[in-house]
Amino acid sequence: MKLTGKVAFRDIETGIWVLEGDDGKTYQLAGGDRKIKKDGGRIEAEGEVVKGAMTIGMVGPVFEVKTYRFV
Amino acid sequence: MTQSSSLRVLVGLGVAAFAAACTGDRTAPAARAPEPASGPVESVKVATRPSGDIGDRVADAIVVDFKDGTTAEQIDAWETRWNVDLELNSVEGVDDGIALAVGVDDVEGALEQIRRDPNVESAEQLVEYSIPETEADEAEAIPLRGPAPEDSDGYQPNDPDWDKQWNLRQIHMPKAWQTSKGKGVVVAVLDTGIAYEDNDEFKQVPDLKGQKFAKGYDFVNDDDHANDDHGHGTHVAGTIAQATNNKEGVAGVAFEATLMPVKVLDHFGRGTSADIADAIRWAADNGANVINMSLGGGGYSQVMADAVAYARKKGVTVICAAGNTGQGRVEYPAAYPGAVAVAAVGPEGQKAPYSSWGKELDIAAPGGDKSKGEQRGILQNTINPQDPSKSVYAYYQGTSMATPHVAGVAALLIAAGAKTPDQVEKALFQGADQVGGKEWSDQYGHGILNAEKALKALKNPNPKEAEASAAPVAVAPASTPASDDTSDSASADEAADLAAAEAPSNWTPLFFAAGLLAVTLLTLRGRARPGYLNVALKPTFLIPALLVTVGLFFLPWIGGAHGSSVLATFRLPIPDWLEKIIFGRGKTANPLVYSALLPGLLALFGIKGKGFRPIVGGMAIGFAGVLAYSAFAGAPALSWLPFTFLAIPWLVINAALCLLIARGMLKKEAA
Numbered sequence: 001m002k003l004t005g006k007v008a009f010r011d012i013e014t015g016i017w018v019l020e021g022d023d024g025k026t027y028q029l030a031g032g033d034r035k036i037k038k039d040g041g042r043i044e045a046e047g048e049v050v051k052g053a054m055t056i057g058m059v060g061p062v063f064e065v066k067t068y069r070f071v
Numbered sequence: 072m073t074q075s076s077s078l079r080v081l082v083g084l085g086v087a088a089f090a091a092a093c094t095g096d097r098t099a100p101a102a103r104a105p106e107p108a109s110g111p112v113e114s115v116k117v118a119t120r121p122s123g124d125i126g127d128r129v130a131d132a133i134v135v136d137f138k139d140g141t142t143a144e145q146i147d148a149w150e151t152r153w154n155v156d157l158e159l160n161s162v163e164g165v166d167d168g169i170a171l172a173v174g175v176d177d178v179e180g181a182l183e184q185i186r187r188d189p190n191v192e193s194a195e196q197l198v199e200y201s202i203p204e205t206e207a208d209e210a211e212a213i214p215l216r217g218p219a220p221e222d223s224d225g226y227q228p229n230d231p232d233w234d235k236q237w238n239l240r241q242i243h244m245p246k247a248w249q250t251s252k253g254k255g256v257v258v259a260v261l262d263t264g265i266a267y268e269d270n271d272e273f274k275q276v277p278d279l280k281g282q283k284f285a286k287g288y289d290f291v292n293d294d295d296h297a298n299d300d301h302g303h304g305t306h307v308a309g310t311i312a313q314a315t316n317n318k319e320g321v322a323g324v325a326f327e328a329t330l331m332p333v334k335v336l337d338h339f340g341r342g343t344s345a346d347i348a349d350a351i352r353w354a355a356d357n358g359a360n361v362i363n364m365s366l367g368g369g370g371y372s373q374v375m376a377d378a379v380a381y382a383r384k385k386g387v388t389v390i391c392a393a394g395n396t397g398q399g400r401v402e403y404p405a406a407y408p409g410a411v412a413v414a415a416v417g418p419e420g421q422k423a424p425y426s427s428w429g430k431e432l433d434i435a436a437p438g439g440d441k442s443k444g445e446q447r448g449i450l451q452n453t454i455n456p457q458d459p460s461k462s463v464y465a466y467y468q469g470t471s472m473a474t475p476h477v478a479g480v481a482a483l484l485i486a487a488g489a490k491t492p493d494q495v496e497k498a499l500f501q502g503a504d505q506v507g508g509k510e511w512s513d514q515y516g517h518g519i520l521n522a523e524k525a526l527k528a529l530k531n532p533n534p535k536e537a538e539a540s541a542a543p544v545a546v547a548p549a550s551t552p553a554s555d556d557t558s559d560s561a562s563a564d565e566a567a568d569l570a571a572a573e574a575p576s577n578w579t580p581l582f583f584a585a586g587l588l589a590v591t592l593l594t595l596r597g598r599a600r601p602g603y604l605n606v607a608l609k610p611t612f613l614i615p616a617l618l619v620t621v622g623l624f625f626l627p628w629i630g631g632a633h634g635s636s637v638l639a640t641f642r643l644p645i646p647d648w649l650e651k652i653i654f655g656r657g658k659t660a661n662p663l664v665y666s667a668l669l670p671g672l673l674a675l676f677g678i679k680g681k682g683f684r685p686i687v688g689g690m691a692i693g694f695a696g697v698l699a700y701s702a703f704a705g706a707p708a709l710s711w712l713p714f715t716f717l718a719i720p721w722l723v724i725n726a727a728l729c730l731l732i733a734r735g736m737l738k739k740e741a742a
Contacts, residue, residue, distance in 0.1 A: 011441060012395050012425050013469040014303050014340065014456060024186065026396065028368075030339065051369070054347055056263070056303045056340035056471055058367040058394040058402050058427070 002046050003027070003063065004071065009039045016057040019045070027063035028055055036068060043068045145190070155181055225249055228316040230278075232464065235450050236321055237418045238437035242476055244324060247522035253325025253482035257285050258311050259359035260475075261350050262304030262366065263340055264289065264297040265332035266454045266462075273298040276305060276462040278313050278320035278452035279330075287332035288353060290346040297332035301340050302456040306467055307365045308332070309451030310475035311482070320452045320464060324479025324522070328486070331359055336366060344369050347404070348378040351389070355382040360485050363478035364391040364410075365471030367402035376407045383409035388485070388492040390478040392470035394427030399513065401431040411481075411496060412516065415439070415473035418447050420506070420519055426470050428514045433496070434503055436520040438473030441466065448472070480522045484529050494529065501528035580620040580644060583703070584696025587726075591692070591734050599738050606737055611682075612689040619645045619693025644697050645690075662721055665701065667728035670694050674732045688736035695729035698722045 005021035007029065017029040017037055029036065031047060045068035053062040150157045155172040175181050185191055225245025227233070266276040267284045273296075287297040299305045312330050313323030335350045336342040347366070354362050362382055382389050389410045394402030405412035406429075415426040415438020422428065423440045439448035448466030455461040481495050489495045502525030503518030511517055588607060592600055606612055622644050646664050670691035677687035702722035 010425075011468070013467055013471050014301070014306075014465075016395075022187075030341065052344040052372060054336075054342050054344055054366050054369045054404075056301075056336060056366055056469075058392060058470065059396055059425075061368065062341065 001048060002044065004044045005042070007036060007038055007041045007043055009037070010057075010059060012059065013056045016059055018057075018059055019043070019063055026060040028057045028059050028061065030062050030064045032065035032068055036065065038070070042071050044071045045069075155185075228322045229318050230313075230315060230320055230322045231318065232321045232450060235446060237447075238439070238449050238472075238476065239322060239324065241416075241418065241420070241437050242324075242480065242520045243523035244322070247480070247483060247526055250523075250526045251325075251483040251487040253312070253328035253479065253486045256325065256328045256360045256482040256485045257331050257358050258325065258328050258361040258363060258478055258482050259285075259287075259331040259333050259354035260304055260308045260311065261333045261335045261347060261354065261362060261364050262299075262307050263301035263336045263338070264299035264304045264334035265308045265330060266299045266305040266459070267308075267330065267332050268296070268298070270296050270298055272460055273300075274454075274460045274462070276309075276452045276454060278309065278317070278462075278464075279305075280314055280319075281317065282312055282314050282326070283329040285329050285331040285358060287334070288350070289334040290350050290353075291334050291337050291342065297334035298459070299332075299334075299454055300338040300459050301336065302453045302459075302463075302465070303336070303340050303365070303467075303471065304332070304334070306449075306451045306453040306465060307363065307471060307475045309453060310449060310472065311363060311479045313451060321450055323451075324476055325482035325486075328479070328482040331357070342366070344372040344375050348372070348374045351375075351378040351382050355385045355387045359387055361478050361481045362387055362389045363475050364389070364404055365469075365474045367392055367394045367405060367470075369403060371403055371406075375404055379404055379407045379409045383492055386491055388478075388481045388495045390474055390481060392474040393429070393432055395425045395469055395471075396427045397425050398427060399429045401427055401429040406431040409492075411477060411499070413470060413474045413477050414515060415468070415470045416515070416519055420504075422514045423468065423470075425468070426473075430513055432513055432516040434477060434499055434517050434520055435506070435515040436473040436476040438470050439466065439468030441468045477520055480520060480525055483522060484525060487526055487529055489529055497532065498525045498529040501532065502526070578621055580693075580696045580700040581617065582696075583700045584616055584620050584692045587695050587699060587730055588692050588733070591730050591737070594734060595738055601737060601739050606685075606688070609685055611685040612692075612737075615686050615689035616693040616696075619690050620696045644693075646694065646697055662718075665698060665722060666725040667691075667694065667732065670729050670732045674736065677736050684736045688733045691729045691733035691736060695726045695733065698726035698729065702726065 003019060003021050003023070005019045005023075005027075008018050008020055010016045010018055019027040019029050021027055027049070030050065030053075032045070036043065045063070045065045047063055047065040047067075050062040050064050055062060147157075155175050157172045172181075225243075226248035227245060233239075265279070265284075265287075266273060267279055267282075267287075269275055286295070288295060289297040308330050309321070309323055311323055312326050312328045313321055315322040315326035331354060333350050333354055335347045347364070351362060351364075359382075379389055389404075391405035391407075391410045391412055392402070393405050393412045393414045394400070396402070400406075401412050404410050411433045412431050414428055414432055414435040415423040416435045417423050417440030418437070421440075422435065423438050424442065426435075426438060437449065441448045445466050448468040449472040450464060450466050452462060452464055455463045477499065480499065481489075484495050484498050489498060499520070500517035502521050502523075503516070504521050504524070505518040506512060506515040509515075509518075585607065589603060592603055592606065595601075646669075670687065673683075673687045673690060677684045699722070702719045
């Protein structure tokens with residue numbers, strides 16, 4: 001699936017990177033490379049929501065990024 | 072905090088409260104007793120509701136959280152674009168970027184538009200809280216630093232950073248420690264592991280030195296060493312049982328408890344429901360008394376739900392984090408029946424803005440709120456996330472941090488004598504500090520954790536409830552004492568069912584039936600009266616009577632009842648099968664099932680077929696036994712009956728009707 005949205009760092013738990021999707025949902029980011037961690041950066045990403053993934057973040061579904069670009 | 076800010080705090084997203092808190096901080100020396108109010112506080116603007124109402128959405132107001140550093144000029148520009156009148160929420164508004172708009176005509180429309188803006192962190196309808204004065208006084212007694220006056224005479228550990236642990240004073244640990252320190256109770260921490268041993272590159276953190284650890288397991292790497300390669304699990308474990316009074320670091324809630332390190336989350340803090348479900352069962356099978364799960368997500372999983380039910384059935388108290396979405400949905404596993412769902416509050420006892428909430432919520436505990444300062448988080452010893460061999464003391468915030476406070480207090484309760492998860496839960500909930508005078512709310516559950524009061528509630532439970540739970544009960548639906556607490560989630564019912572299924576069969580109704588059979592036979596005269604043993608031992612009579620009064624009591628002996636709620640149902644008396652199959656589970660029994668209706672219907676057949684008569688007679692006597700016993704035990708709450716005092720007459724009358732039917736069936740035809 002393709003998602004666009006804003007990358008954000010949330011100081012929750014040990015620190016969580018999320019994608020605030022334009023679909024109104026918040027996804028916990030996974031995958032990609034370390035450069036994706038740009039607080040406030042808007043990205044367009046291709047990837048999948050990982051079913052059954054449980055996390056310490058508990059901020060929303062885990063979105064595993066395969067490819068992305070800043071827009 | 073100053074009084075005026077505590078009395079009526081207005082919160083959007085819960086965040087605005089911290090502006091007030093901060094204002095208070097600035098005027099307040101670090102450690103001090105509460106003092107009189109000092110003037111109005113900026114953030115208290117729209118508190119118009121009567122106190123006692125908490126968490127009400129304000130119809131025409133929205134709160135917008137801009138990215139930090141957004142200027143007033145920028146906000147002015149957006150005002151015109153969105154056609155709303157925005158005002159910074161407080162003098163601190165510039166720092167935290169929180170603005171309010173009141174008098175908004177189309178709240179939903181405006182929110183939709185505002186949320187699309189990248190400069191907006193979040194926007195939502197304003198939620199207003201007001202705390203009654205009595206509660207406010209209590210909240211005030213929790214200063215950020217330094218002991219609260221009422222807790223200065225309890226157990227004061229000598230850990231150097233004890234004064235930074237506002238969280239442990241908030242839940243009244245000094246007094247609680249005088250009663251229990253959790254000795255011998257095993258708390259499994261299902262997380263990223265614990266820095267509990269020196270093993271290769273992993274080192275034990277100094278403030279866990281000397282603590283007790285049970286044998287754990289690493290489900291991620293499939294080995295026996297549940298070492299922490301992330302930092303989350305060690306922090307959580309520290310809240311439960313950090314080495315305390317050891318002149319090092321900080322204190323933990325149940326520092327004489329035994330930690331069981333169970334690694335289910337990888338070095339990114341992520342795991343699968345399959346591993347976690349496995350780990351829950353493993354922990355339950357390996358001696359855990361409490362399971363702490365500061366994790367969540369992934370949606371509903373039957374496998375996980377079954378695992379939680381299994382642990383609960385084995386007497387393990389399962390405590391889970393409600394989630395960090397800040398939205399009105401409790402995450403799994405917290406939302407499963409049988410799990411205690413924990414929300415997070417900040418130092419002033421306000422729900423933390425990130426904390427999830429909802430109908431499955433059970434209790435709130437300190438999880439920190441760092442939006443107004445790092446030291447408002449929860450401080451524990453953990454590993455440096457960048458180097459697992461290095462120790463750090465870190466302030467974290469999250470419902471993950473709130474959860475181990477509850478797990479720790481659960482351990483204190485078990486060490487103090489609580490035998491079952493039901494008893495632990497009841498003490499936790501009864502002892503919780505109610506918020507806004509409410510017995511339950513979807514924001515705080517039963518209230519804010521209070522270790523001291525929970526231990527008191529365990530020793531002196533509400534006398535009425537104690538009586539009800541001590542009463543012998545024949546029928547499962549009545550085994551949960553009738554309570555007016557409508558907030559109870561399905562979890563309590565389910566757990567009660569499971570507990571009932573696991574308990575040995577109750578034979579008392581059969582003895583009642585045997586006695587009633589004797590009475591019935593005595594009313595028959597001469598040749599019409601059959602011999603007592605002739606009737607009682609006739610298989611066609613005895614088997615139905617047994618099934619009705621005791622159920623398939625032999626199932627556990629052939630290994631049938633384990634792990635299946637369907638089979639477990641058949642271990643109950645037949646009226647309870649009907650109750651469950653027809654009406655599902657519930658706290659109240661259906662009066663039609665607990666009546667002479669079924670024996671009466673069967674008697675219609677009995678009149679025709681002679682061989683059928685002992686069977687109907689046995690069932691009727693059995694029903695009479697169950698109904699009479701239920702009436703005797705004062706147990707069932709019958710649904711539909713307008714007044715509960717009618718329940719016992721109903722049971723007595725129907726028991727008598729059953730006996731009449733039985734009498735007709737057993738009477739020997741004069742030959």
